[in-house]
Amino acid sequence: MRLDDSLGRPLRDLRISVTDRCNFRCDYCMPREHFDSKYEFLPKDKIISYEEVILVIKSALPLGLKKIRITGGEPLIRKDISKLIKMIRDLDDELDIAMTTNGVLLRRNIDSLKKSGLDRVTVSLDSIDDELFKEITDSNYNVSDVLDGIQSAIDSGLEVKINSVIKRNLNENQLIPLVEKSIQYNVPIRFIEFMDVGSTNSWNLNSVITGAEMRKVIQRKFGPLVQKNPNYYGEVAKQWTILDKEYDFGFIESISSPFCGSCTRARISSNGHLFTCLFSEKGHDLLSMMRMDAEEEDIANAITKIWNNRNDKYSEGRKGNHKDRIPVEMSYIGG
Numbered sequence: 001m002r003l004d005d006s007l008g009r010p011l012r013d014l015r016i017s018v019t020d021r022c023n024f025r026c027d028y029c030m031p032r033e034h035f036d037s038k039y040e041f042l043p044k045d046k047i048i049s050y051e052e053v054i055l056v057i058k059s060a061l062p063l064g065l066k067k068i069r070i071t072g073g074e075p076l077i078r079k080d081i082s083k084l085i086k087m088i089r090d091l092d093d094e095l096d097i098a099m100t101t102n103g104v105l106l107r108r109n110i111d112s113l114k115k116s117g118l119d120r121v122t123v124s125l126d127s128i129d130d131e132l133f134k135e136i137t138d139s140n141y142n143v144s145d146v147l148d149g150i151q152s153a154i155d156s157g158l159e160v161k162i163n164s165v166i167k168r169n170l171n172e173n174q175l176i177p178l179v180e181k182s183i184q185y186n187v188p189i190r191f192i193e194f195m196d197v198g199s200t201n202s203w204n205l206n207s208v209i210t211g212a213e214m215r216k217v218i219q220r221k222f223g224p225l226v227q228k229n230p231n232y233y234g235e236v237a238k239q240w241t242i243l244d245k246e247y248d249f250g251f252i253e254s255i256s257s258p259f260c261g262s263c264t265r266a267r268i269s270s271n272g273h274l275f276t277c278l279f280s281e282k283g284h285d286l287l288s289m290m291r292m293d294a295e296e297e298d299i300a301n302a303i304t305k306i307w308n309n310r311n312d313k314y315s316e317g318r319k320g321n322h323k324d325r326i327p328v329e330m331s332y333i334g335g
């Protein structure tokens with residue numbers, strides 16, 4: 001079955017944030033001045049359980065769901081995360097199961113993740129310079145911890161990608177080293193424009209380096225770039241090739257080139273609310289429904305109604321939208 005929203009976009013992907021906590025405090029996502037020791041993270045009983053995640057997925061599968069992405073916060077700090085992957089895999093052999101992680105706990109988890117049926121992993125890395133990495137992540141981890149995680153994922157046979165947020169006056173000098181590193185590891189990198197998610201990251205347009213600006217810098221070093229066709233409908237990253245290196249990589253240009261028209265993604269926040277847009281201010285409380293004994297059919301009906309009514313296209317009308325809104329935090333809803 002295909003479930004369309006009010007703008008004709010099918011429900012295909014579900015991103016599930018399994019925790020609102022993280023072992024990093026990235027400047028653009030969980031700045032420490034907000035996410036400090038006084039910040040009230042969700043108490044354990046308000047976090048969606050694995051059984052509840054499974055009930056949501058089971059309900060959405062007959063509606064056309066094809067892909068699951070486990071994210072956070074940092075998904076690898078949630079206890080027994082491989083158990084959840086295995087529970088999802090047991091629902092459906094064909095489902096594409098991916099995870100987005102900051103990578104520092106990847107090596108120690110990789111065997112169980114692979115065994116449990118994970119297909120793909122996206123590792124975030126914004127700098128290969130240790131000092132800058134520590135500054136951006138506000139953590140004591142090293143770049144080598146992430147690279148180690150990437151290598152272990154490659155060795156295990158998972159499909160691997162790298163995500164890099166590039167922000168003006170922060171890490172634009174990392175564009176070339178990051179491309180070089182990704183070529184060395186033979187994994188595609190996707191450069192992400194700094195987005196106005198949440199309300200704590202002091203976003204402003206001047207801090208955004210657009211995909212086009214990034215390509216100019218990359219082209220100067222590596223020679224001509226050529227744009228490729230998308231690999232599938234709704235692909236978020238625009239695909240490009242460095243001709244001389246035959247290297248494919250991408251840009252996620254939510255600010256300069258929004259892709260709402262083909263957005264097939266729903267999100268479950270760590271407290272079990274369904275969000276139909278990354279920039280929503282409010283979700284739909286599936287957790288309470290489940291805790292009042294809602295069954296698969298009830299959840300499927302609720303998702304159907306919510307998706308049918310969906311008309312989100314925040315990024316396409318971003319100008320002027322920003323003020324007076326309090327969108328949900330990225331760490332809570334998942335990237």
Ligand code: SAM
Nearest residue numbers: 028029072073074100101102124163194195335
């Ligand atoms: N902790 C994991 C990680 O960092 O990969 C998963 C969650 S994180 C919220 C998911 C993705 O969102 C990461 O690739 C991160 O770089 C990206 N992200 C977070 N805040 C962002 C922002 N303000 N603009 C663009 N991307 C952002």
Ligand code: SF4
Nearest residue numbers: 022024026029073102
């Ligand atoms: Fe944590 Fe990921 Fe956000 Fe960085 S981007 S603070 S690693 S959730």
Ligand code: SF4
Nearest residue numbers: 260263277278314315
């Ligand atoms: Fe999808 Fe909302 Fe992002 Fe547009 S702004 S691509 S609707 S998540």
